[in-house]
Amino acid sequence: MSLMRILIVEDDSEAAYYMVKAFREAGHVADYVGDGLDGYARARDETYDVLIVDRMLPKLDGLSLIGSLRAQKILTPVLILSALGQVDDRVKGLRAGGDDYLAKPYAFSELLARVEVLARRNRPGLGEETVFRVNGLELDRLAHRLTRDGKEIQLQPREFRLLEYLMKHADQVVTRTMLLENVWDYHFDPQTNVIDVHISRLRAKIDKGFDPPLLQTIRGAGYMIRDGSR
């Protein structure tokens, strides 16, 4: 993932400090402001790839901040961070103009993966592709066809969607919750690690008998489709 410029609007300075530090360690540029008005001014006047906005902020709350930005046609992707993690809170956040929603407390790997996906989303040319290719693996969305090195691979519809999501975000870490949200449209936390089982089944279909392995497990974070030869 190339360098991202991130603005963090968070009133808990310690939490913000950890975030800034972790994003810098991951090779990104992260700025931090402590209240909604400052956050609005910075987001308006400077260019960022992603904004991370806490919902409860002094001076101007997170949802109003996003609403003000959107009213100014500033469409920088926003990830809402909130202690309110229920479905209706999430819906409210997304309706207010947020692009993604993450409930506190979160794992940094989850935050990073989501922010990277958001940053990529805003780059031109993405999302319109109908064919994804990663090192001989080719997925055609419209024809609903998957081949690897020219050989056709049969997938069940859900496996196809799972792989489609992974390939759309190739070279990016995709977490289990992101998969559950985007492929199944559920936000709860299954007690059993069901996603892992789906992944291993998918892996058996696309990687078994081929080289190099493309569907990789990123320890402590999630999964990634990556051109293993590089």
Place this chain on the structure above:
Amino acid sequence: MALGKLFRTTVFKISLAYLAVSAIGAGLVLGAVGWNMEHLIDAQIAQTIDTDITGLSEQYAQGGMRRLVNIIQKRTRRPGAGLYLVTTAAGEPIAGNIVSLPPDILNRPGLVETAYQPPGDTGGKHRALARNFVLAGGFHLLVGHDLAEGESLRHILGEALLTSLLWLVVIGTLGGLWVARRVLNRVDAINANAQAIVAGDLSGRLRLTGTGDELDRLGQNFNAMLERIAILMAGLKEVSDNIAHDLKTPLTRLRSGVEQALRSAKSPEEYRGALEKALDESERLIQIFDALLSIARAQAGAGREGMIDFDAASVARDVGDLYEPVAEERGIALAISAEPGLYLHGSRELAGQAVANLLDNALKYGVPEAAGLGPNRAPAQDPKGTVELSARRCGGNVEFVVADRGPGIAENDRLRVLDRFVRLENARSRPGSGLGLSLAVAVARLHNGSLQIEDNKPGLRVVIRLPAAPVRHEPRAPLAVPQPDKAA
């Protein structure tokens, strides 16, 4: 009881208003009677006068003035006689018992009401109804009748009206007070009772008279409210007890681990290991916390405003699809069946989570005991168990059924799990019904439905029964690719 308080009661005010209406009514009735009576009397007097005049004019025609005067003198001597006056054409009195009259009376035709003065009476007002008749020869014959009779009747009626109104007021006021007092007594009893309950022991209930009247019904509703409050309080207490237990245990482990590491860890590896353990513990804490929060919110009815119509069949298929590889990995045959077009009004997310929890439990614990599966066992050739997930219509309800062939839950425990759903501790002590089952129960209740645990003979059968959506809509834009009814 203070009288002022009694006067302020609604019942008393209503009584007063009713009393006023009754008084007006009584007045109108008596007034109408009086008016009618007067008319009747007037008509009778007129008739009497006419008869008199006819008789007297006949006598005059037969016997002349002398005979007329004789008859009139005879008549006027009788007590309570009518009024008579015979005058010349010029108005000079010849005979009769009237002393003075208004001068123009003899020129007015028909029945006239007039003041007059009887002989031997100078004061007092006398009024009479009289008629003037012109006899042959230009003489005037005036026959009248005193109106005192009618007036005394009016007087009697007026008095009767006043008396009856007085009685009405007295009886009405006393009756109003009596009724108000009776009602107030009961309301006061309810109030005192309610205050005692609110101030002290919430388990107390209002005493009902059992008559089923409106105050009793009020009491019943109040009791129902208390019941609900008690359930909520108990739920809150149990949730907080559970939070205390469920969160304090891992918190203690977390704290001890960190303390231990700070005290005795030497190498970076040891520190790293301790930190990883701490991270795991905090992860578990978050999970428990989230589950408890979801349950509490569902129990409190939060998120009702975000409810939509959704297809229960697709929930069953989606969740079944989610767990199907897990079942396969564990060598369990998962059979999914869903009737199409089962619409529910509610939260698709929560319904999905509830079904997922049931399925999760069934796959974890619902295998025949002899099979003894490990969590990471390789796929087996023949299924070690069968788990069925179905969504179906049942009357006005939609049922999600998750059935397994595992050890099940003993009948008395089954009731316990259901009746005391918030006792997470009890539920968790049984295999296959942890926080997940509690959440499923809370979700069922949130949707005005129920969760039942049944014997699958053998095995466990959990049924979530939710009322179907009243109006069927087009399915919302499918977010998931349609799945075959039966997973491979």
